[in-house]
Amino acid sequence: MEGEGEVIQQEIYDHLQDIPHLLDVNDGIHAKWTPDHMLGVLLVFSEEEAECLFDAFRAALEGVPEAGAAFACWTTSLMGLLRQALSDQWSDDS
Secondary structure (H helix, E strand, C coil), X not given: CCCCHHHHHHHHHHHHHHCCCCCCCCCCCXXXXXXXXXXXXXXXXXXXXXXXXXHHHHHHHCCCHHHHHHHHXXXXXXXXXXXXXXXXXXXXXX
């Protein structure tokens, strides 16, 4: 591998430069910025989770207070993800 390290390193770097806009369900990264400052957010749900979230949303619209609270709790976690992504972006620009 001696002498090949720089070539492999460059190939990996080039590959990462080609895919900054892609999110992978299994890599644990659920929000990232593209070089042109677009934020991608990946939401991953099982079918049951998606149905439960939608049911809570629908019930909240119908005025069920507990459903509104449950949906608000989920939305708060989403806003936490966005806050973290924004703070990461701001720290990169510093």
